[in-house]
Amino acid sequence: xxxxxxxxxxxxxxxxxxxxxxxxxxxxxxxxxxxxxxxxxxxxxxxxxxxxxxxxxxxxxxxxxxxxxxxxxxxxxxxxxxxxxxxxxxxxxxxxxxxxxxxxxxxxxxxxxxxxxxxxxxxxxxx
Numbered sequence: 413x414x415x416x417x418x419x420x421x422x423x424x425x426x427x428x429x430x431x432x433x434x435x436x437x438x439x440x441x442x443x444x445x446x447x448x449x450x451x452x453x454x455x456x457x458x459x460x461x462x463x464x465x466x467x468x469x470x471x472x473x474x475x476x477x478x479x480x481x482x483x484x485x486x487x488x489x490x491x492x493x494x495x496x497x498x499x500x501x502x503x504x505x506x507x508x509x510x511x512x513x514x515x516x517x518x519x520x521x522x523x524x525x526x527x528x529x530x531x532x533x534x535x536x537x538x539x
Contacts (some may be wrong), residue, residue: 442461
């Protein structure tokens with residue numbers, strides 16, 4: 413039996429512009445791995461499914477009672493977090509679970525924001 417060994421270097425990373433183009437495809441599943449308070453503060457990418465990083469394996473596994481049917485191994489799955497660290501680890505986890513078409517946002521939402529790409533649900537700054 414062979415073992416799948418993945419490293420962060422094996423994870424496909426997209427620039428914010430590439431991620432935005434792919435996220436527009438209705439067949440693509442965009443997953444926001446951040447915690448709820450991060451989403452309130454920073455907003456999120458349109459159509460993003462909220463799955464906190466700590467719950468991803470439960471939500472992505474079709475045999476688990478907590479499975480989210482929007483997460484399918486046959487779908488293109490794009491992951492993001494605040495800076496890219498959680499999404500890199502999440503991509504490795506999904507690949508281990510049999511997801512074959514996974515990529516993450518290089519630099520996370522920080523890079524997305526610096527590229528002046530749209531966010532929804534962002535709270536206005538009190539300053």
